[in-house]
Amino acid sequence: MCSVGDTDFEFDIEKIEVERYKCNNCGNKFDAMGEKVVCPSCQAENVVKV
């Protein structure tokens, strides 16, 4: 019996929502996602969605 391959591949490809942020520290604008966003330029957490 070859009953392999009954894997439940339920890959819910969630919509990855990339949002636009702006750093209040250095003024850098960048795209980021997730909850903890830091500026890629200066690593500051002082960022806001734009």
Ligand SMILES: [Zn+2]
């Ligand atoms: Zn910055």
